[in-house]
Amino acid sequence: MRNHFSRRGFLKTASAVAAAPAAAAQNPSPRTNRRAAFSPSSHLEKLSENLYRLEDTCNVYLIRDGNRAALIDFGSGKILDSLPQLGISRVDWILHTHHHRDQCQGDPLAVERNIPIAVPAHERHLFADAENFWRNRRVYHLYYVRNDFYTITENIPVAGVLRDYEKFRWNNREIFVLPTPGHTPGAITLVTTVDGKKVAFSGDLMHSAGKVHTLYDMQYNYGGSEGVDMAVFSLSRLRELKPELLCPSHGAPVPDPDSGIGLTIDRLSEYYRFQTGGGQLTEANRPYAVSPRFIAHHQTTSSFYAIISRSGKAMFIDYGSASGVYFSNFLNATPATDRIRFVEHNIDTLRQRHGLKSVDVAMPSHMHDDHMNGFPHLIRHHGARVWCYENMVDIFQNPRGHNLGCTLGEPFKVDRAFRHGERFKWEEFEFEMTHSPGHTEYQMALFVSIDGARVAFTGDAFFTNPAAPQSDGALRHNLIFRNHVESDSHLKSIRNILDHEPNLIAPGHGKPFLVNRSDLVATEEKLRKQKDLFHQLVADPEPEFGMDPSWVKIYPYQMVVKPGETTRGEIRVQNYRPAPMKVEVALVLPEGWSAEPGVLRLEAAPRAHARGEFLLRTSRERPHGQSRVAIAADVMADGRYLGQITEAVVDLPA
Ligand SMILES: [Zn+2]
Ligand SMILES: [Zn+2]
Ligand SMILES: [Zn+2]
Numbered sequence: 001m002r003n004h005f006s007r008r009g010f011l012k013t014a015s016a017v018a019a020a021p022a023a024a025a026q027n028p029s030p031r032t033n034r035r036a037a038f039s040p041s042s043h044l045e046k047l048s049e050n051l052y053r054l055e056d057t058c059n060v061y062l063i064r065d066g067n068r069a070a071l072i073d074f075g076s077g078k079i080l081d082s083l084p085q086l087g088i089s090r091v092d093w094i095l096h097t098h099h100h101r102d103q104c105q106g107d108p109l110a111v112e113r114n115i116p117i118a119v120p121a122h123e124r125h126l127f128a129d130a131e132n133f134w135r136n137r138r139v140y141h142l143y144y145v146r147n148d149f150y151t152i153t154e155n156i157p158v159a160g161v162l163r164d165y166e167k168f169r170w171n172n173r174e175i176f177v178l179p180t181p182g183h184t185p186g187a188i189t190l191v192t193t194v195d196g197k198k199v200a201f202s203g204d205l206m207h208s209a210g211k212v213h214t215l216y217d218m219q220y221n222y223g224g225s226e227g228v229d230m231a232v233f234s235l236s237r238l239r240e241l242k243p244e245l246l247c248p249s250h251g252a253p254v255p256d257p258d259s260g261i262g263l264t265i266d267r268l269s270e271y272y273r274f275q276t277g278g279g280q281l282t283e284a285n286r287p288y289a290v291s292p293r294f295i296a297h298h299q300t301t302s303s304f305y306a307i308i309s310r311s312g313k314a315m316f317i318d319y320g321s322a323s324g325v326y327f328s329n330f331l332n333a334t335p336a337t338d339r340i341r342f343v344e345h346n347i348d349t350l351r352q353r354h355g356l357k358s359v360d361v362a363m364p365s366h367m368h369d370d371h372m373n374g375f376p377h378l379i380r381h382h383g384a385r386v387w388c389y390e391n392m393v394d395i396f397q398n399p400r401g402h403n404l405g406c407t408l409g410e411p412f413k414v415d416r417a418f419r420h421g422e423r424f425k426w427e428e429f430e431f432e433m434t435h436s437p438g439h440t441e442y443q444m445a446l447f448v449s450i451d452g453a454r455v456a457f458t459g460d461a462f463f464t465n466p467a468a469p470q471s472d473g474a475l476r477h478n479l480i481f482r483n484h485v486e487s488d489s490h491l492k493s494i495r496n497i498l499d500h501e502p503n504l505i506a507p508g509h510g511k512p513f514l515v516n517r518s519d520l521v522a523t524e525e526k527l528r529k530q531k532d533l534f535h536q537l538v539a540d541p542e543p544e545f546g547m548d549p550s551w552v553k554i555y556p557y558q559m560v561v562k563p564g565e566t567t568r569g570e571i572r573v574q575n576y577r578p579a580p581m582k583v584e585v586a587l588v589l590p591e592g593w594s595a596e597p598g599v600l601r602l603e604a605a606p607r608a609h610a611r612g613e614f615l616l617r618t619s620r621e622r623p624h625g626q627s628r629v630a631i632a633a634d635v636m637a638d639g640r641y642l643g644q645i646t647e648a649v650v651d652l653p654a
Contacts, residue, residue, distance in 0.1 A: 036076045036077070036105070036106065036109075038076075039076065039078055040054070040055060040056045040057070040075070040076065040078055042054060042055040042056070044062075044079070044082045044085075044086075047061075047245075047247075047253060048194060048195040048197065049195045050063060050064040050065070050194060050195055051063055051064075051194045051195060051199065052064070052082075052086070053247070053253065054075070054078065054079045054082065056074075056075025056076050056078050056079065056106075057075040057076050057101075057102040057103075057105060058073050058075050058100075058102045058103050058204075058249040058250060059073070059075075059247065059248065059249050059250065059251075060072070060073055060074055060075045060078075060079045061073070061201055061247050062079060062082075062086075062088075063173075063192070063194055064086060064088060065170075065171050065173070067087055067088055067089045067090065068088065068089070068090050068091075068092050068171065069083070069086070069088045069090070069091050069092065070091070070092055070093045070094075070095060070170050070173075071091060071093070071094045071095070072095050072097065072190060072201040072247070073094070073095075073096055073097055073103040073104070073201075073203075073249060074094045074096070074103065074104055074106050074107055074110060074117075075102065075103070075105070075106055076105060076106040077106025077107070077109040077110060078106070080109065080110075080113070091110075091113075091115045092116070092170060092171070093115075093116055093117075093118055093160065093170055094107070094110055094115055094116070094117045094118070095118050095162060095168070095175070095190055095201075096117065096118070096119045096120065096123075096127070096162075097120070097187060097188055097189065097190065097201060097202070097203030097204075097249060098120060098123060098183065098184045098186065098187040098188070098203045098204065099119070099120070099123040099126040099127060099148075099150075099151055099152070099184065099186065100150045100151075100184070100204070101150055101151070101152050101153075102150075102249075103203075103249065104117075104127065104152055104156065105152065107127075107152070107156045108154065108156070111156065111157055116159035116160060117156060117157070117158060117159055117160070118158070118159060118160030118161065118162050118168065119156075119158050119160075119161065119162060120161075120162050120177075120186050120187065120188045121161045121162060121163045121164065121186075122164075122185070122186035122330075122333065122334075122338075122341045123184065123186035123187075124158055124161055124338075125335040125338070126148065126151045126152070126186075127152065127155070127156040127158050128155060128156065128157065128158040129155060129335070130151050130152045130153065130154060130155050130156065131153075131154065131155050133148070133151055134151070134153065137149070143221065143222045144220070144221060144222075144332060145219060145220070145221065145222055146185070146219070146220040146221070146332070146333075147184075147216060147217050148184075148333075150217075162177045162188055162190070163177060164177055164178075164179040164188070164341070164342070164343070165177065165178075165179070165344070165377070165380075165381055168190075173192055173193075174192065175190050175191070175192040176190070176191040176192065176241075177189075177190060178190075178191055178200075178234075178237060178238060178241065179234070179341065179343045180202065180203070180205045180231075180234035180235075180237070180238060181227070181230040181231075181233075181234055181326075181329075181330075181341070181343065182205050182218060182227050182228070182230045182231025182232075182233075182234045182235075183203060183204040183205055183212075183213070183214075183217050183218065183227065183231065184204075184217065184227075185220065185227070185230070185329055185330060185332075185333040185341070186333060186341065187203050187204070187205065187234075188203070189201060189202040189203065189205060189234075189238055191241055191243060197244045197245050198241070198242065198243050198244045198245070199243060199244070199245045199246075199247055200238060200241065200243035200245070200246050200247065200257065201247045202238065202246055202247065202248055202249075203248070203249045204217065204248065204249045204250060205231060205234055205235065205238070205248070206231070206235065206246075206248060206251075206260070206261065206264045207248055207250050207251035208248070208251040208252065208254060208260065209254060209256075209259065209260035209263045209264065210260070210263035210264050210266075210267050211251065211264070212231070212264070212268070213248075213249070213250040213251065218230075218231060220329050220332065220333075221329075221332075225271070225272050225275045225276055225279075226325050226329045228268050228271060228272045228275070229272060229281055229282050229283075229323075229325050230282070230325065230326070230329070231268055232265055232268050232269055232272065232281050232282075232283050233281070233282050233283045233322065233343070235261050235264055235265050235268070236265060236283050238257075238261060239257070239258060239261045239262065239265070242257075242258070243257045244257065245257065246260060246261070269281060269283075280299070282322050282323040282325055282326060282345075285297070285299035285300065285322070285323060285345075285346075286299075286346070286349060287306070287346055287349060287350060287354070289354060290453075290504075290512055291450060291451035291452075291453060292451055293307060293308050293309070293310075293450055293451050294306075294307060294308075294450040294451060294453070294455065295307075295308060295350060295354050296506065296511065296512055297346060298509075298510055298511045299323060300320060300321065300322060300323060300345065300346070301320050301321040301322070301323060301324050301326065301327035301328075301370050302318055302320045302368075302370045302371045302460075302508050302509055303318065303506070303507065303508060303509055303510060303511070304316060304317065304318045304319045304320065304346075304371075305317040305318065305457065305506055306350055306354070306356065307429060307448070307450060308350070308354055308355055308356055309426075309427030309428055309429070310427070310428060311357070311427060312355055312356060312357030312358065313357065313358055313360040313361075313427055314350065314356045314357075314358065314359050314360060314361075315360060315361045315362070315363065315426055315427075315429075316359060316361070316362045316363070316378065316384070317363050317364075317365060317446065317457045317506070318363075318364060318365050318371040318372060318459075318508065319362055319371075319372065319374035319375060319378060320369070320370045320371050320372060320373050320374060321340075321342065321343075321345075321370065321373060321374070322343055322345035322346075326343060327340070327370055327373075330342075334409075337409070337628075337651070338409055339373070339408055339409035339410040340369060340373050340408070340409070342373050342374050342376070342377050344374070344377060344381070347359070347382070358382065358383070359378050359382040359383075359384040360384065360385065360426075360427075361384060361385050361386075361387055361426060362375050362378050362379075362384045362385070362386050362387075363386070363387050363388060363444075363446065364386075364388050364392060364396075365443060365444060365446070365457055365458065365459030365460070365508050366392070366439065366440050366442055366443035366444070366459040366460060366508070367392045367395045367396065367404070367406070367407065367440060367442040367443070368405070368406035368407075368440065368460070369406045369407065369408040370406065371459065371460075371508060372396075372408065373408050375396075375408075375412055376408075376410050376412045379412055379413070385415040385416070386412065386413065386414050386415055386416075387414070387415060387416040387417070387418065388414055388416075388417060388418070388444070389417070389418055389420075389433060389435060389442070389443070389444035390417040390418060390419055391435070391441065391442050392414070392417075392442045392444075393414045393417050395407060395442055396408075396411065396412055396413075396414055397411050397412070397413060397414060398411060398556065399411055400556045400557065400558040400559070400560070401555055401556040401557060401558075402555075402556075402557055403482075403550065403553070403557040403648075404440070404442070404482060404483055404484060405440065405480050405482040405483040406483070418433040418444075419433075420433070420434055420435040421433075421434060429448050429449070429450065430448065430449070431446055431447065431448045432446075432447045432448075432500070433445070433446050433447075434447070434496045434500075435492070435496075436458060436459065436461050436492070436493040436496055437484075437485065437486070437489035437490075437492055437493060438461050438477060438485060438489040438490035438492070438493045439459060439460040439461050439477070439478060439480070439483065439485075440460075440480070440483035440484060440485070441483065441484035441485065441486075441489065442483075442484070443459045443460070443461060443493075444457075444459070445457065445458050445459075445461065445493065445496050445497065445500075447500045447502060453503060453504045454500075454501065454502045454503050454504065455502060455504045455505075455506055455512070456497060456500060456502035456504070456505050456506065457506045458493075458497070458505055458506070458507060458508070459507075459508040460478065460507070460508040460509065461477065461490075461493045461494075461507075461508075462475040462476065462477055462493075462494075462497070462505060462507060462523065463475060463476040463477075463507050463509065463510060464476070464505075464507070464510060464511075464513040465519060472522055472526065473518060473519050473522035473523075474519065474522040474523040474525070474526040475494075475505075475515070475519060475520070475523045477490055477523070477526075477527065479530075481547055481548070481549060482549065484548060484550070485547060485548075486544050486547065486548070486576075487531050487534045487535065487543045487544060487547065488531055490527040490530060490531075491524065491527050491528065491531060494520065494523050494524045494527055495524065497515075497520055498517075498520050498521070498524065501517070502515065503515065503516075534546075534547065542576040542577055542578075544574075544576035545576060548574065548576075550646065551573065551574045551575075551576065552571065552572070552573050552574075552583065552585070552633065552635055552637075552645060552646045553571070553572050553646050553648075554569055554570070554571060554572075554587075554631070554633055554646060554647065554648035555569060555570040555571075555572050555611075556569065556648070557648050557649065558648070558649050558650075558651065559616070559648060559649070559650045559651065560650075560651045560653065561616065561618055561650060561651075561652065562618075562652065562653060562654075563618055563619065563620055563621065563622050563652050564618060564619065564620035565618060566615055566616060566617045566618070567615075567616050567618075568613055568614070568615055568616070569613070569614055569616055569648070570611050570612065570613050570614070571583075571585045571600050571602065571611065571612050571614065571633065572609065572610075572611045573602055573604045573609065573610045573611070574604070574609050575604035575605065575606065575607060575608055575609070575610065576607065577606060577607070578606050578607060579606055580603055580604065580605055580606055581603070581604045581637060581638055582601070582602070582603050582637070582638055582639075583601075583602045583603075583604065583610070583635065583636070583637050583638075584599055584600070584601050584602075584635070584636040584637075585599070585600045585602070585612075585633050585634070585635055585636075586598060586599045586600070586633065586634045587614065587616070587631055587632070587633055587634075588631060588632040588633065588634055588644055589616075589631050590619070590623035590629055590631070591619075591623065592618075592619035592621070592623075593616065593617060593618050593619055593623075593631075594616075594617045595614050595615065595616050595617070596614060596615040596617070597614065600612045600614055616631075616650075618650070618652065622652050626652070627651065627652050627653070628649055628650065628651050628652065629649070629650050629652070630647055630648070630649050630650075631647065631648055631649075631650060632644040632646065632647040633645070633646045633647065633648075
């Protein structure tokens with residue numbers, strides 16, 4: 001079933017924060033600002049009828065709408081003194097391009113005056129939760145050298161969130177939020193029309209034609225130039241929007257943005273190649289046609305594939321970050337409770353060069369974020385439907401439920417799920433899906449003929465074997481216990497491949513490669529050996545007890561409950577034994593909390609699951625004032641006391 005409205009509704013309720021302008025009156029009486037020792041000597045400059053600039057610790061731009069105004073960044077807050085001369089009685093919003101102190105050091109003054117503040121979605125924590133950032137920021141052993149040290153020292157209440165690719169509405173105005181990482185990983189550019197001109201407020205993405213304000217801000221990791229790579233990509237997207245005036249945070253407004261951006265791209269590109277010994281920019285990565293209807297991109301963080309039908313509809317297999325630089329640096333910049341940032345890539349290229357008209361369906365090879373962190377974007381901005389193997393559904397729709405490797409911290413809706421061995425048709429193509437465990441329990445292998453080739457999409461199950469002569473002929477595989485792997489998982493997936501005899505394997509990383517039967521047989525042999533090793537090494541006769549850290553688990557793993565309220569959870573047991581298993585579980589909780597029943601008793605059939613429900617009662621006071629606490633479960637299995645072998649976390653929102 002396809003229903004745009006319910007999907008949109010689902011995404012809306014799933015997204016965490018909505019804009020909520022403060023309603024209280026703004027206090028016009030100036031107070032002493034203990035945070036500002038100095039004041040800028042500059043004067044307000046009129047750029048056009050309703051656009052002004054004040055050179056403060058950063059440029060502060062003011063857009064006027066009658067007697068109201070919105071400010072882009074805030075500097076020391078000095079601009080508030082100029083409002084009477086412009087006949088402005090109220091500032092409706094401060095919109096920040098990024099989190100650096102020079103942009104927002106006056107914000108406490110705005111808070112005192114009830115001026116609501118909106119911030120980039122992926123830097124929200126560096127305003128609202130700045131004090132927590134400072135408690136956790138590593139200074140010793142510093143290799144992550146990114147300049148998030150330029151974060152404000154006290155929490156700033158955030159009233160609105162500026163989400164990538166969305167339009168922020170202020171009165172009758174739409175302000176488009178373009179993600180422009182570079183100067184910071186979470187930075188945005190705000191694009192809107194002022195006095196008939198398309199204006200881009202680009203923060204510190206660039207300073208002036210061919211110049212940047214700082215180089216050190218674009219270095220995130222030891223010796224790296226990641227921010228430079230991102231800035232080139234961001235500037236290229238900004239240039240495509242054809243702004244007529246560029247308003248940077250430092251430097252004078254740029255009246256000819258196209259040539260100014262072009263020169264900056266050229267110089268940054270040269271600098272990047274110099275520093276990386278000829279490294280390829282993300283902006284230079286392009287997909288290629290394996291065959292006319294089968295397009296591959298192997299330079300993205302995980303490979304992604306587009307099958308493009310005669311009608312121009314595309315099915316994407318995976319769609320993650322634009323490059324390894326994007327994935328790893330957005331990941332490092334993501335707070336523990338949020339999702340990784342996503343910036344759109346390559347869809348225009350597929351349209352221009354490969355006949356794509358729409359992204360109809362997106363299918364994840366498996367449930368890992370590097371392969372599908374673009375899916376919510378495809379749903380929201382391209383109307384794509386998501387189809388997947390059935391055991392992935394709950395992980396996508398309820399990612400808080402699980403503690404597995406590489407989940408995405410944003411739920412999204414699945415439109416159709418398939419069983420092991422199910423065949424289906426999409427456009428002129430016929431598919432068969434099989435369960436393909438090993439790399440993770442939550443992975444498919446998808447078989448289809450495209451342009452005469454028998455292709456298998458196998459996610460991260462198998463990779464091409466190393467070049468001879470070292471090669472034993474076997475495909476490479478990997479092993480991550482947190483992904484849920486059992487002793488014969490890998491064997492199941494190689495046997496699927498042997499049964500279907502594809503001639504082309506399209507892996508989750510790297511280019512599609514030709515495969516023959518002897519490679520597959522050698523792989524099966526190797527994986528039989530792996531199974532033997534598991535049995536030799538694990539003390540328990542059932543090796544899964546030494547391979548699955550979550551054979552007893554609390555579900556959901558990340559619970560949410562308001563302080564003083566109750567929530568339901570489950571204890572889930574996977575019995576790997578060939579005999580029934582009796583399990584008793586008691587939750588270990590903060591002072592003042594309780595669980596019903598006090599001891600949960602379960603009996604799991606041989607090699608089967610069992611689950612039992614509990615009710616968790618919390619106290620009105622948050623334990624130690626914390627918004628997230630851990631709980632554990634004390635476990636007895638078949639009369640043996642195993643102790644607190646499993647756990648979960650509980651979020652306590654206000
Ligand atoms: Zn800055
Ligand atoms: Zn992967
Ligand atoms: Zn993976």
